[in-house]
Amino acid sequence: xxxxxxxxxxxxxxxxxxxxxxxxxxxxxxxxxxxxxxxxxxxxxxxxxxxxxxxxxxxxxxxxxxxxxxxxxxxxxxxxxxxxxxxxxxxxxxxxxxxxxxxxxxxxxxxxxxxxxxxxxxxxxxxxxxxxxxxxxxxxxxxxxxxxxxxxxxxxxxxxxxxxxxxxxxxxxxxxxxxxxxxxxxxxxxxxxxxxxxxxxxxxxxxxxxxxxxxxxxxxxxxxxxxxxxxxxxxxxxxxxxxxxxxxxxxxxxxxxxxxxxxxxxxxxxxxxxxxxxxxxxxxxxxxxxxxxxxxxxxxxxxxxxxxxxxxxxxxxxxxxxxxxxxxxxxxxxxxxxxxxxxxxxxxxxxxxxxxxxxxxxxxxxxxxxxxxxxxxxxxxxxxxxxxxxxxxxxxxxxxxxxxxxxxxxxxxxxxxxxxxxxxxxxxxxxxxxxxxxxxxxxxx
Amino acid sequence: xxxxxxxxxxxxxxxxxxxxxxxxxxxxxxxxxxxxxxxxxxxxxxxxxxxxxxxxxxxxxxxxxxxxxxxxxxxxxxxxxxxxxxxxxxxxxxxxxxxxxxxxxxxxxxxxxxxxxxxxxxxxxxxxxxxxxxxxxxxxxxxxxxxxxxxxxxxxxxxxxxxxxxxxxxxxxxxxxxxxxxxxxxxxxxxxxxxxxxxxxxxxxxxxxxxxxxxxxxxxxxxxx
Numbered sequence: 001x002x003x004x005x006x007x008x009x010x011x012x013x014x015x016x017x018x019x020x021x022x023x024x025x026x027x028x029x030x031x032x033x034x035x036x037x038x039x040x041x042x043x044x045x046x047x048x049x050x051x052x053x054x055x056x057x058x059x060x061x062x063x064x065x066x067x068x069x070x071x072x073x074x075x076x077x078x079x080x081x082x083x084x085x086x087x088x089x090x091x092x093x094x095x096x097x098x099x100x101x102x103x104x105x106x107x108x109x110x111x112x113x114x115x116x117x118x119x120x121x122x123x124x125x126x127x128x129x130x131x132x133x134x135x136x137x138x139x140x141x142x143x144x145x146x147x148x149x150x151x152x153x154x155x156x157x158x159x160x161x162x163x164x165x166x167x168x169x170x171x172x173x174x175x176x177x178x179x180x181x182x183x184x185x186x187x188x189x190x191x192x193x194x195x196x197x198x199x200x201x202x203x204x205x206x207x208x209x210x211x212x213x214x215x216x217x218x219x220x221x222x223x224x225x226x227x228x229x230x231x232x233x234x235x236x237x238x239x240x241x242x243x244x245x246x247x248x249x250x251x252x253x254x255x256x257x258x259x260x261x262x263x264x265x266x267x268x269x270x271x272x273x274x275x276x277x278x279x280x281x282x283x284x285x286x287x288x289x290x291x292x293x294x295x296x297x298x299x300x301x302x303x304x305x306x307x308x309x310x311x312x313x314x315x316x317x318x319x320x321x322x323x324x325x326x327x328x329x330x331x332x333x334x335x336x337x338x339x340x341x342x343x344x345x346x347x348x349x350x351x352x353x354x355x356x357x358x359x360x361x362x363x364x365x366x367x368x369x370x371x372x373x374x375x376x377x378x379x380x381x382x383x384x385x386x387x388x389x390x391x392x393x394x395x396x397x398x399x400x401x402x403x404x405x406x407x408x409x410x411x412x413x414x415x416x417x418x419x420x421x422x423x424x425x426x427x428x429x430x431x432x433x434x435x436x437x438x439x440x441x442x443x444x445x
Numbered sequence: 446x447x448x449x450x451x452x453x454x455x456x457x458x459x460x461x462x463x464x465x466x467x468x469x470x471x472x473x474x475x476x477x478x479x480x481x482x483x484x485x486x487x488x489x490x491x492x493x494x495x496x497x498x499x500x501x502x503x504x505x506x507x508x509x510x511x512x513x514x515x516x517x518x519x520x521x522x523x524x525x526x527x528x529x530x531x532x533x534x535x536x537x538x539x540x541x542x543x544x545x546x547x548x549x550x551x552x553x554x555x556x557x558x559x560x561x562x563x564x565x566x567x568x569x570x571x572x573x574x575x576x577x578x579x580x581x582x583x584x585x586x587x588x589x590x591x592x593x594x595x596x597x598x599x600x601x602x603x604x605x606x607x608x609x610x611x612x613x614x615x616x617x618x619x620x621x622x623x624x625x626x627x628x629x630x631x632x633x634x635x636x637x638x639x640x641x642x643x644x645x646x647x648x649x650x651x652x653x654x655x656x657x658x659x660x661x662x663x664x665x666x667x668x669x670x
Contacts, residue, residue: 039489069590120657334666
């Protein structure tokens with residue numbers, strides 16, 4: 001079969017390490033992962049797949065690139081893992097780069113294809129193995145490697161030091177008091193019911209999200225806290241890079257923060273992959289079957305607040321809204337109904353997407369793709385065409401996207417394709433519409 | 446060579462000891478493959494702990510009933526052909542009159558048999574379906590792109606006993622003895638190939654589905670169909 005044509009991309013995180021690799025080193029790593037680390041699924045999947053191609057239409061890349069067969073899930077496995085197995089791991093650095101490009105930039109690990117494969121082959125597991133191999137060989141997008149380095153040094157993905165974090169939290173608390181009387185963001189409150197775990201962007205350039213969350217928690221009168229020390233952030237880009245040792249270290253620190261504060265539950269912000277890392281990948285790497293502390297997502301939390309009447313909606317949004325269902329919350333957690341409950345409670349005119357629930361398309365930013373920086377932005381813009389079409393079909397101009405990756409990429413796509421959409425997090429929905437009881441409103445002096 | 450292939454000695458060998466060999470390899474090989482899969486799975490932290498009988502069955506159920514899953518409904522032609530193919534492939538040899546006669550002669554066990562015309566039609570269905578799969582491998586870009594030699598060999602392995610069986614029964618084109626020998630031989634080759642080639646999807650289907658069904662249903666609270 002002819003070589004697939006892809007536009008050349010220069011990424012120092014992939015080009016330079018690939019040049020320095022020897023065939024022996026590559027062989028050693030590939031064999032170690034395949035023989036020692038991979039489980040029974042690898043062999044069974046590779047032998048069971050009959051190359052029927054029925055997974056193709058599940059993939060948004062395949063659809064976005066006009067049914068180019070090289071983007072079908074089966075071909076991504078065939079030209080990475082199956083190729084390694086066939087060549088017994090003896091490949092050169094350039095080939096590893098090709099594997100890396102497929103596994104990192106042409107798959108979002110969204111698991112939609114598993115639902116379309118007649119055997120239920122977990123193709124994203126196979127591509128994760130490819131990422132693992134490339135990660136161990138240090139051939140990964142530079143920006144993703146940078147995120148991982150940041151995790152190692154600061155336990156956050158974007159180089160936020162503990163001092164900056166505490167300072168920002170206190171600043172947000174002070175600002176919030178302009179609206180809510182005696183508003184608190186309680187740091188290190190032992191025995192609280194919830195420990196709020198945000199994305200580090202919530203204390204850098206999207207501080208209004210942390211402010212929103214604090215506002216909701218204050219209005220609902222929930223007992224909550226945030227740790228003042230490392231482990232407060234719950235994202236985990238090391239999981240996407242294939243640096244599983246680092247992934248485990250991050251989750252351990254995160255859970256330890258919860259143990260130290262003796263909280264009952266961890267409340268995760270609206271970040272899909274962070275939830276996935278904490279509940280599945282990281283937890284399993286650390287040999288727990290389920291997270292050692294009850295882990296609930298913001299989506300479920302908001303649903304419970306509205307259901308129990310702790311948050312009352314004052315005025316619903318009138319314009320038509322639609323929804324981007326993050327894979328980590330819906331396909332991989334079944335929160336589709338709770339999400340719709342929250343939207344219907346706060347919006348008058350909700351237009352559902354098609355296909356929806358677990359069949360929804362990935363936004364094309366998942367699996368770390370959102371973080372690869374400028375060299376790979378085109379991947380999201382082009383691969384996201386299926387998503388754009390799906391959302392466009394609803395006719396709504398407000399898109400609810402309760403996940404940092406989905407939110408950012410849809411906002412960027414809206415800009416790129418000049419659609420003028422307004423993209424909202426679920427917490428923004430609540431803050432826009434909820435009722436703030438008179439008693440706790442700050443009095444302006 | 447032709448003489449050897451038409452010989453009664455070969456026929457006796459294929460009909461006698463070779464049948465035993467083929468079944469021993471098929472059954473023994475299958476047990477071996479399943480046991481080694483299960484023992485390898487023990488080393489993983491994510492397989493056994495999450496298995497759930499309820500969701501395994503739910504997943505299998507939705508993928509063995511025609512049109513019970515979304516992807517099947519999206520592709521009605523492929524679904525119909527695939528189900529027709531697999532049912533004819535499995536049931537024709539088991540309920541074929543001539544096969545049952547052989548079993549009856551050897552052990553005096555008998556079971557329900559298919560009328561000759563039905564069995565004939567079912568054989569043709571299998572052959573036509575294989576032709577369809579072959580054409581699909583050439584024509585559909587997403588399939589052609591990932592097709593390798595082994596995919597054709599497997600189709601050939603499955604087609605051979607049905608084509609030769611059909612020709613032997615109708616006694617056309619070739620000498621009957623020759624065709625029967627080829628038929629029995631290719632049938633035995635197919636049986637022996639099941640555990641060691643991609644045909645092993647017959648064995649592994651249940652396991653891959655059980656895992657994915659459990660992971661989707663019991664752990665991630667969503668559906669895989």
